[in-house]
Amino acid sequence: MNKSTRYAKPGEVERSWVLVDADGATLGRLATQVAMILRGKNKPQYTPHTDTGDFVVVINADKVRLSGNKADSKEYWRYSGWLGGLKTESYKEAMEKHPERVIEHAVKGMLPKTTLGRQQFRKLHVYAGPEHPHTAQNPTKIDLEA
Helix, strand or coil, rough: CCCCCCCCHHHHHCEEEEEEEHHHHHHHHHHHHHHHHHHCCCCCCCCCCCCCCCCCCEEEEEHCCCCCCHHHHHHEEEEECCCCCCEEHHHHHHHHHHHHHHHHHHHCCCCCHHHHHHHHHCEECCCCCCCCHHHHHEEEEECHHH
């Protein structure tokens, strides 16, 4: 009996579009499930070295929440490399200015730090409100709480 593992090749992967509503969702739990869909780990033909994931559209990013008192203490920082070049921004400031980037930051941290991870991250589309320009792709709405 010859059993060999079947690997998905980049050209034969069928990608679908998935719509996720972030209204009332917890940031980390939402990000882990979105990252899993982007990587394709929810599919039986998942292959670690190939991008087998789907496109993900996240709407209502401005209504995502954090558990506990993290909304008061969480900070995002970036460093330019220069002396005094550390810029910090609280979670509340980030949600007021650009709520899309909060979800993007959380999901990006859960993807591989390789060229494959960057390719998978490009399939994520996050929007602050309920409208999105991807209705032509007919994304299937999934409920992540189940």
